[in-house]
Amino acid sequence: MAHYDAIIVGAGPAGASLALRLARAGRTCLLADGAHFPRDKVCGEGIMPAGVRVLEELGLRAALSEHGEPFCGIRYRLPDGTRAEADFPNGATGLGVWRRALDERLVRAASREPNIDLRLGSWVRDLRLAADGAPAEVSVGGERVRAPVLVGADGGRSAVRRAAGLAPPLPRDGRFGVGAHFRHAPFAEGRTRVEVFVHADHEIYTTPVAPDLTCVALLVRRRHLDAFRGRLEEELRARLRAAGERCGVLADSLRVGPVRALGPLGLQPARAHADGLLLVGDAAGALDPITGEGLSLALVTSGIAAEVLVDAYAAGDFSARKLSHWTRRRAKEVRALAGLTRVVLSLSERPRLAARAVRNLARSPRTFERLLGVAAGMNPIGSLGLRDGLGLLLGV
Ligand SMILES: Cc1cc2nc3c(=O)[nH]c(=O)nc-3n(C[C@H](O)[C@H](O)[C@H](O)COP(=O)(O)OP(=O)(O)OC[C@H]3O[C@@H](n4cnc5c(N)ncnc54)[C@H](O)[C@@H]3O)c2cc1C
DSSP: OEEOSEEEEOOSHHHHHHHHHHHHTTOOEEEEESSOSSOOOOOOOEEOHHHHHHHHHTTOHHHHHTTOEEEOEEEEEOTTSOEEEEEOGGGOOEEEOOHHHHHHHHHHHHHTOTTEEEEESOOEEEEEOOBTTBOEEEEETTEEEEESEEEEOOOTTOHHHHHTTOOOOOOTTOEEEEEEEEEOSOOOOSSOEEEEEEOSSEEEEEEEEETTEEEEEEEEEGGGOGGGTTOHHHHHHHHHHHHOHHHHHHHTSEEEEEEEEEOSOOOOOSOSEETTEEEOGGGGOOOOGGGOOHHHHHHHHHHHHHHHHHHHHHHTOOOHHHHHHHHHHHHHHHHHHHHHHHHHHHHHTSHHHHHHHHHHHHHOHHHHHHHHHHHTTSSOGGGOOHHHHHHHHHOO
């Protein structure tokens, strides 16, 4: 039976980046994904500057620059035409990149690492979790394989998480995402920004991933989903048309690839470890995509996961107690963004307050810029002061 230092289930950004880091630290990994790449994934496709930095560290920036579209900040728009926009501090840029390209590039980098045994089109099944000092064991492509550590990098509805008894309860009125890509004549905008159209019962994110290709992600509560049943594309186009401006152009543009829906989003397990088990990326806990952080967090925190595992290998200790460092250190890293996401999400639940906040941000661009600095992973949440709270809520 083949034996590895780690079995990583899922070769999305979390699993592939962790495999790259472990392999480069001298550890052998089986990295398996049920999908064949390139594959589509419902996502807003905007990577925050902190995530872009990780791609650079992993040696992928050059490969992605031919596919990605840098963006300098965010623009919020209201149905009444109000707009608030700000750029990331210090000229930093995020990257809009089609997940087909991003994930395929990460997987391709993994395929070049001698320490990674990459299996695509291979669903991992029949999990036996590590227990009483015995390693974890799984089936992949009909073969049984073993490792002292099993890593669940299998996304927001993680089967590894479920097998470990860590699946959180499903919310009754969770949020869902609808995603698609549209081809169009290049927009005549000086600087590229991700644009967020804030409506009373949904938000629409548009992220240019090439001068003539835009990713659209619409976020909506389950109670508003009925209109989308059986007519995803028509309803998406209708909402784009109603939003107007850039969205209006996209409503009449050629769709490229599928229109897909995904949810419920933002599921958070109580912990991201157990004996011989780590959960990473969305499996470890997804933030609502309203602040567009998931990719960046997956990439940044896989560095912490790698450090915790390297330490566990050195000690030969894969107990839940040892691996609990991961849950603790991850929680610390995520805390600020989780807080910001909660504030933005709770504003979005109160349309009049949300509209007032966008108007206030339009009047207080410095506050908006400081908030973006936190969202971008560039500034700690402590960099926000009372003035920023007043700026957001009262526009003073
Ligand atoms: C509507 C929407 C908009 C978003 N917008 C943004 C945004 O603008 N910016 C941003 O940073 N983030 C955004 N996100 C979040 C982002 O998409 C996720 O955080 C990110 O995909 C998490 O990566 P991951 O590697 O953890 O999981 P995934 O990308 O979901 O990858 C999981 C992989 O596991 C594989 N898998 C699952 N089960 C098995 C199995 N049993 N065996 C083998 N393989 C398996 C799957 O095939 C998949 O390839 C958005 C999400 C949604 C839904």
